[in-house]
Amino acid sequence: MGGAAISRAGRLACVWASWAAAMTWGDLPAQAQRASQTQPAASGGRGELLPEAFAALQEAQQAGSQASRQQALQRAGPIFQKVRLTSPGNPYAMIGLAECMRLTGEGKQALSLYEEYVKTPVGRTDYVGYKGMGLVQLESWPRLALTHLLRAKELKANDPELLQNLALCYLKLRDLNEALRHANLAINVAVNDTDPGNDLEAHRVLAVTHLERGEFRHADTASRRALDLVDKAYKASPSDPEASGRYYELVKFRVDVLKQRLQYTPEDAIAVTVEIVHLMQRLAILEQILSMHQTLDLVQAVLDQVPDAVPLLEQKAELQHQLAMKDEAIKTARRILELDKGNAGATRLIEYYQARPASTQPAGAAGPGGETAVGAVSGG
Missing domain, CATH: 1.25.40.10 (Tetratricopeptide repeat domain)
Structure with missing residues (x-):
């Protein structure tokens, strides 16, 4: 693979690593939900408020638009804050507030809470805290992120979002074999996942991994599958601005993949060029929609x-x-x-x-x- 191709693929990997880390939703810790519902005041303070906060956090994770997601987070965050003030040692308030902060871009504050959480008896055996630490650290401290993501994987090996981010982490560390292995693991797990977005992201990560390895036809196949998935989601709700935005970004990504394939597999030039032209026309329409x-x-x-x-x-x-x-x-x-x-x-x-x-x-x-x-x- 030529140096220019590696440089280009590396930039793509960094872009998607940053995007995925920002957009990945952390799971609600199941034991936190159960404890908050069955023993609401177990740790003292305002523990009885936790079920409402976790319900709002779950609503944020499942929201179909940025606006509804923000509204749900604005309900959940203050409740977790209130419980933290009256009961600083409550682990469920810790992890709930950490997730809210990460999802609203307050990574530094979230990291402190994750670190505090994983030291508690509940947090030591809950993969969500380690996963959250890894997601926050992925962009700037990939080696630290890898340590925490691998610990999360020990506690829960079948989380497609976790596996995707492990693949991205290995990409940043230039371990392309492990990146490919984890990207494929993410796809295998995402097939049975209830969230179709995980299948989309797994294929996008796989496409970036193949680009890094100089496997342009494989990258083409993976990016085509990702585009098919986002195309289906877009057609189901074409008036949703967030769906339009995801579709636009995926079409741009596919164009980038095809341009690299055009450069390094000239024997496919005619078919690839025809598709690039078609996608560029689609981008122009999507820009109008946005x-x-x-x-x-x-x-x-x-x-x-x-x-x-x-x-x-x-x-x-x-x-x-x-x-x-x-x-x-x-x-x-x-x-x-x-x-x-x-x-x-x-x-x-x-x-x-x-x-x-x-x-x-x-x-x-x-x-x-x-x-x-x-x-x-x-x-x-």
């Missing part, structure tokens, strides 16, 4: 201050329509009619949807202004 989501966020931020501004509500309804957010667009149009009876645009939008039952209108179908960008991508 731009509309950002514009919608801007409009909503102003509407939060002046909720009855009809011109802004009209813009909001149009953006929701273009993004295939049918129910939201209808709700906004009805609000416009409450404020401005007979509004032509709102009336036309509602009539358009009434003429097309949900059973016959796919998300992103052509509307009064022609085919939407969402429809163009989800149909591609």
Whole structure:
């Protein structure tokens, strides 16, 4: 493998290591949940509040959007803080608060709590604390991270997120054989996992590993599988901005993989170039979708201050329509009619949807202004 290819693949590995460490959700420690429910005040203080906090943390882990995730974390964090203040030695408050802090980007504070947690009788046998330490340390201290991730693996060997991050850790340490082994282990485990996102991430890590090893056709196969998985998730909810963002990042990643394959396997140039062109066209459409989501966020931020501004509500309804957010667009149009009876645009939008039952209108179908960008991508 040429030096340029190693450099390029290395940069990709670093990017995805950073992304995965930030996005990986830690498991809720099962014994912490059980203890908080069956012995709520076992460690004194406000232990009776822990079930509510763990429920919010679990909701954050399962949230479908960044906004709902943040809302759940904002509920969970203060409760764990309150229990910590009244009962500093409560291990369940420690690990709950550590997870909240890691997921909100407060890695340094989270690391201190993880270190405190793994010294407790509960934490010594709970892989979540060691896994959390490893995830926080992965980007800057991969050797330390490896020690803690391997300890977590001793306690729970079938966690696909843990195995993915072990693969990324070995990549950063240039142990490509172990990286490949753990990437494949992650895929084998993710097949039976309830979260399809784990299968996606495992294939993405495998693709990066093959790039590092100079195995471009294998990287092509793994990245294609990852794109297929994220494509399926995107088409299931094309109006979700987070799904659009994940799809956009994965398409960019696949283009990078194919460009390397084009450089180092010239015999496949025609087929690879055709796919690159197709994906670049898809990227342009996705950029348009993401731009509309950002514009919608801007409009909503102003509407939060002046909720009855009809011109802004009209813009909001149009953006929701273009993004295939049918129910939201209808709700906004009805609000416009409450404020401005007979509004032509709102009336036309509602009539358009009434003429097309949900059973016959796919998300992103052509509307009064022609085919939407969402429809163009989800149909591609």
